[in-house]
Amino acid sequence: MKIHEYQAKELLKAYDIPIQDGVTIEEIGQAEAAIEQVSKELGAEQYVIKAQVHAGGRGKGGGVKFSTSRASALENIQNILGMILVTHQTGAEGRLVKKVMVAEALDIQQEFYAAITLDRSKGQDVFMVSSEGGMEIEEVAKTSPEKIVKVAIVPGFGLRPFQARNLALALGLEGAAAKQAISMFQKLYKLYRELDCSIVEINPLIVTEQGDLIALDAKMNFDDNALYLHTNVAEMRDLDEEDPAEVEAGKYNLNYIKLDGTVGCMVNGAGLAMSTMDIIMQVGGSPANFLDVGGGANVETVKNGFRIILSDENVKAVLINIFGGIVRCDRIANGIIEAVKELDLTVPVVVRLEGTNADVAKEILANSDVAIISADSFEDAAQKVVQAAAGN
């Protein structure tokens, strides 16, 4: 799960980590009061107006504006709130900006990068810092990887003080700034671990002209498996930032991701679902979605799956590819027939069932009075559904 910058900063604050502070608003009517509050409480005379969306690259896309006066801050809020922000992570359709953070402007002396995430291949968390902070960090990783210093965290031991010192040294920090960094890095790992984060990223982490180390921006992702342990974090979920069909699918425990093609797919198991998309592409079609209905496919899951797939008007045909293991294919076949009848489907449906009682299932489908195209093999199913989509 992802959260906004302003929410991540609330969590940093709760862990006593210095942040660039501000006030977040949703309506233009709140703008003047927010500017007033930032001026008064934070002593700011200049401001940064920051769009709050779940995507990186906001600055380049025009979603972050420096404002030297109250008047220009107000103008920038007016421009950003309600804009469609397009960045390299939003796709061409962009994202509607529904929230804006009015933040204090700080005098930046240096910009660093700091992040914690899991190194899957080592099975350990890794704390990374770089003196090359700012927007181009992935470029740095490619062209000069030696400028990113990594420290592996031994499970159960946390970030040890000597490791935090080494990270501060790697950034070339000395004196008071080094002390601040050592303390901040340990708090940051504590937050990451205690809240079951999958990523914490501070980019940039700045040193101000006054010599203070401050998190200017913050991104956090959380392990969905652990959200039940952190209701305060779970409540930060912003459904406006997610695809409505994906949210709907989640309610039925279906894993759905919308794509751009015309062939809707309903499959059990993530690997088989991805392979089904692959083979559709290989025989000349294009998948409209990824949909994993999970292990226990039944009438209800099939019905809900159809509803979600068909909410995408680009879908010209649907392929159901289910490998019945514990679940018997004849029961799935009856479920499909019932769902097709009840939902009054107008697009062609190709069905491939394999596994327990597959032969009985094929007979049931063939003898039914609904227009279902039965397929014999994986390849046959893909070819039939791509043909059906092209002809519809």
Next chain:
Amino acid sequence: MSILVNKDSRIIVQGITGSEGSFHATQCLEYGGNVVGGVTPGKGGQDALDGAVPVFNSCAEAREATGANVSLIFVPPPFAADAIMEAAAGGIELIVCITEGIPIAQMVEVKAFVETTNSRFIGPNCPGILTPDEAKVGIMPGFIAKKGTVGLISKSGTLTYEAAHQLGVEGLGQSTCIGIGGDPIIGTTMLDLLKMFEADPETEAIIMIGEIGGSMEIEAAQYAKENVSKPVIGFIAGQTAPPGRRMGHAGAIVSGADESAAAKKKLMAECGIIVVESPADIGRTVKETLNK
């Protein structure tokens, strides 16, 4: 021969009194495996599976009483990490965890803990292990596999069934099928199993079914290049998957590797793996390879 489990494996089921646990334990028993007991803390002294097996309070107790060497775990996510560590500390040689949804940070600690013991751990969030005609330790439907000489390693559940089915169509069977799970942290990797299949005299060819993400397939392929004499057939699901919708950069920076399907397949092919392009061609490719 086979790897990991066979007809002599003595299996206990942790969480045997739950609905999932009792259903699948019954299936494993009916397949012909030696399910010798179950563990549910607080229910020791009772019996399960209609009186077929005794229930114990702890893994150590169960092992003591039954000589169990394999544990199959169906404990719910909040308690599963603890259950795995209990099995490892209790001296169970092979631990298979089916449970889906265990917090990843807990799995990081579990993996480190298990490495301090002599136990091997498979999973979590996986379909388990099946050695045809001998033992089933997991949730794979028994009918999909039949005795043969192909070792099957897969990150995905139903795609494992698909591959086994395609082998069946070609008249081929498996020495052992293993679903290792697709979570970020898993106990046993493709590389570990590749070594075991290479050492197993009954196995003549090995199938590795991977997915986008992670670098496990690459590590296995690089090892196979120099160290595996048997043919390895590889497939990577997710050629058409959209690039991960992510917000930060840390994920891409940490691995440094290209984890797309295309990049993985290219590297695998360079290491001498026979890479299958279409998921419908897995069985056929193995058949052709073995006929050469």
